[in-house]
Amino acid sequence: MSKQDTSANDKDVNQERNIVTKGNDLIAASYDLTVREQRLLLAAISHIFPMGPMPKEIIVTAEFYSQIFNVKNPWRDMAEAADRLFKREFRFETDDENVRRHWVSEIAHAKNHGYVRVVFSEQMEPHLSQLTKRFSSYDLSRISKLTSTYAIRIFEMLIQWRVTGSMKIKLEDLHKRLSTPASYKDWTKFRNRVLDPAVKEINAHAHLKVSYETIFQGRAVHGLEFTIKELYQGLPATHDQPKPPAPPAPPAPPVPRDEVRHSREEKDDDKQYTGVDEDKRTGMQVGAATLAQLMAKLKGNGG
Secondary structure (H helix, E strand, O other), X not given: OOHHHHHHHHHHHHHHXXXXXXXXXXXXXXXXXXXXXXXXXXXHHOOOXXXXXXXXXEEEEHHHHHHHHOOXXXXXXXXXXXXXXXXXXXXXXOOOOEEEEEOEEEXXXXXXXXXXXXXXXXHHHHHHOOOOOOEEEEEHHHHOOOOOHHHHHHHHHHHOOOOOOEEEEEHHHHHHHHOOOHHHHOHXXXXXXXXXXXXXXXXXXXXXEEEEEEEEEOOEEEEEEEEEEEOOOOOOOEOEOOOXXXXXOOOOOOOOHHHOOOOOOOOOHHHHOOOOOHHHOXXXXXXXXXXXXXXXXXXXXXO
């Protein structure tokens, strides 16, 4: 089979399985969307073949939306989300800048209540299309029963780390990604209203077994360590695969006595957190497998 034929088949599998694929930098971005807005956005993203170019426009029908999310009034939900989504943005940081981008450049809903037409902004292309590394994928059905916007966001963060089985993140960074209101900076309120309900929903509906432990700095909660067990047997969650064991290193040459140093540097506080910068953590710095390989595995598992 030619490379072109393989890509075509992978595209068919992507559409058949309603696979959502995002660049990991987008998953780690900061934004605030309602559940309906996220559902419409993710439904549109599931129509994008991530190895190919960005479509000029995407049509999300009320029938498709209803089949995925099983809601009583899909058109009402879609129209409400479309009206709000045009003004929505996400934020992320580079080494030099704080960047803000809009999700869509145009969005319209049909007068006959049949569909929503989505045109993603040009700046979305590197996050959703032509992806070859540092991306994560999951079946849209896995978040279809989640009713908390925080549950959807946390699920996407955790799915990046299903290979390693754990994710550490500073509480400050988690607040930033979730765009939680200032009142939720109180740990007890955040745990009771955001974190615990989200984890409960994920465990119940997203085919992921999740638990967490708190990391303290003094008496204050400084971070969280999540333990993750993948229960879904279909599409692998990330393009990364574990590295094979490295060969034993040759013995180091003896160090001259006068060059021995007895000083010890303190460990960088951030380095204990896998969630601070995904691309720099050894747990995910592994050989890149192509999306074609993921699709082939999906077809083989049939799950």
